[in-house]
Amino acid sequence: MVAKKPLVVVTRKLPDVIETRMMELFDCRLNHDDHPFTKDELVAAVREADVLVPTITDRIDAGVLGQAGEQLRLIANFGTGVDHIDLNTAQQRGITVTNTPDVLTEDTADMAMGLILAVPRRLAEGERLIRSGKWAGWSPTHMLGHRIYGKRLGIVGMGRIGQAVARRARGFGMTIHYHNRRRLHPEIEQELEATYWESLDQMLARMDVISIHCPHTPATYHLLSARRLKLLREQAYIVNTARGEVLDENALLRMLQRGELAGAGLDVFEQEPSINPKFLTLDNVVLLPHMGSATIEGRVDMGEKVLINIKTYADGHKPPDRVLPNLV
Numbered sequence: 389m390v391a392k393k394p395l396v397v398v399t400r401k402l403p404d405v406i407e408t409r410m411m412e413l414f415d416c417r418l419n420h421d422d423h424p425f426t427k428d429e430l431v432a433a434v435r436e437a438d439v440l441v442p443t444i445t446d447r448i449d450a451g452v453l454g455q456a457g458e459q460l461r462l463i464a465n466f467g468t469g470v471d472h473i474d475l476n477t478a479q480q481r482g483i484t485v486t487n488t489p490d491v492l493t494e495d496t497a498d499m500a501m502g503l504i505l506a507v508p509r510r511l512a513e514g515e516r517l518i519r520s521g522k523w524a525g526w527s528p529t530h531m532l533g534h535r536i537y538g539k540r541l542g543i544v545g546m547g548r549i550g551q552a553v554a555r556r557a558r559g560f561g562m563t564i565h566y567h568n569r570r571r572l573h574p575e576i577e578q579e580l581e582a583t584y585w586e587s588l589d590q591m592l593a594r595m596d597v598i599s600i601h602c603p604h605t606p607a608t609y610h611l612l613s614a615r616r617l618k619l620l621r622e623q624a625y626i627v628n629t630a631r632g633e634v635l636d637e638n639a640l641l642r643m644l645q646r647g648e649l650a651g652a653g654l655d656v657f658e659q660e661p662s663i664n665p666k667f668l669t670l671d672n673v674v675l676l677p678h679m680g681s682a683t684i685e686g687r688v689d690m691g692e693k694v695l696i697n698i699k700t701y702a703d704g705h706k707p708p709d710r711v712l713p714n715l716v
C-alpha cells in the first residue's frame with residue numbers, strides 16, 4: 389500500500405521551482421495570488437493541514453493553534469525567525485517546528501553592511517537630491533557624511549548573521565565589538581578580531597555604529613530600550629535588520645528628532661508594514677521594507693530547506709532544522 393501523502397498548506401507564493409517540486413512530493417494547497425492569509429484563512433489551514441508552511445506574515449498564536457486539528461504535526465516555517473509562532477503552545481500540542489537557517493545569513497549580512505555604509509555616507513539622501521533635480525553641483529562642503537573606516541562597530545547578537553557582518557565590516561576597516569548571551573569560542577573571536585563586551589550598556593556607550601542581529605524573543609523585546617538608546621553617543625548610528633521589536637522604535641524616533649543620534653538604518657519595524665510617518669520626515673534615516681534576505685537565490689534556498697524538512701518528517705525521520713522539540 390502506498391502511504392498517503394501529507395497535505396501541505398503554504399500561506400504565501402513560493403518560487404515556482406519550489407512549488408513544482410512540492411506538488412510532486414505532497415498534496416498541496418498553494419497561495420497563487422500571494423495575498424497574506426487572513427486569520428480565518430489561517431484557522432482553516434491549521435484545521436485541515438498535516439503540514440503548515442507559514443511565513444513572517446502569519447501570526448500563529450495560541451488562538452490559532454487552539455483551533456488546529458490533531459492532524460497538524462509540522463509547522464515548516466519559510467524563514468529563520470520564528471517569533472510569529474507561539475512555540476510554547478506548539479510544544480504543548482506536540483507540533484514539530486522547523487525553520488530555514490544559514491541560507492539567508494550572507495544576504496542579510498550584505499543588507500546590514502549596506503545600511504552601515506548608506507546611513508553615515510548619506511547614500512539615500514544623495515539619490516533623493518539627484519531625483520529632485522535640485523543638485524546645484526559639487527562643493528567641498530556638500531553632502532559630507534562620516535567615514536566608517538577605523539570606526540567601532542558594536543554587534544548586538546553574534547550568531548551566524550552577526551559574525552557574517554563582522555567579516556564584512558573588517559574588510560571596510562572597522563573594529564569589531566560584540567555583545568552576546570554567550571561569549572564566542574576563542575578561536576572564532578580571534579579570527580574575527582572581535583572584542584567581547586559582557587555589558588551591553590558599556591558597549592553601547594562606546595560605539596560609532598550599532599548593528600542588531602539577535603532574534604526577537606520575550607528576553608530581547610525592547611532590548612534596545614529608551615534607557616539603553618540614551619547611552620549611545622550623539623555621533624552614533626544604529627542599524628536594525630533583525631526584528632523591529634528588539635528596538636524601542638518610538639524612543640529611537642524621539643532621539644532622532646532631537647538630534648541625539650546621528651542616524652539610523654531600518655529594514656524591520658515593530659508593526660510591519662505600517663511605519664510611523666514621522667520617520668519619513670527625517671533625512672538621516674534609511675528605511676527599507678524588510679528586504680534583508682530578499683534575493684532570488686535566497687528564496688529558492690529557503691524553499692529547498694522547507695522541502696527537505698517536510699520530506700524528512702514525512703519519511704518518519706527528524707527534520708534537520710528543528711526549532712521544536714529541540715529548543716524552548
Ligand code: 8YV
Pocket residue numbers: 442443444445466467468469470492680681682
Ligand atoms: C524572511 C526573516 O524573509 O527569515 C527571517 O527571519 O526575517 C526574513 O528575512 C521572512 O521572515 C520569511 O518568513
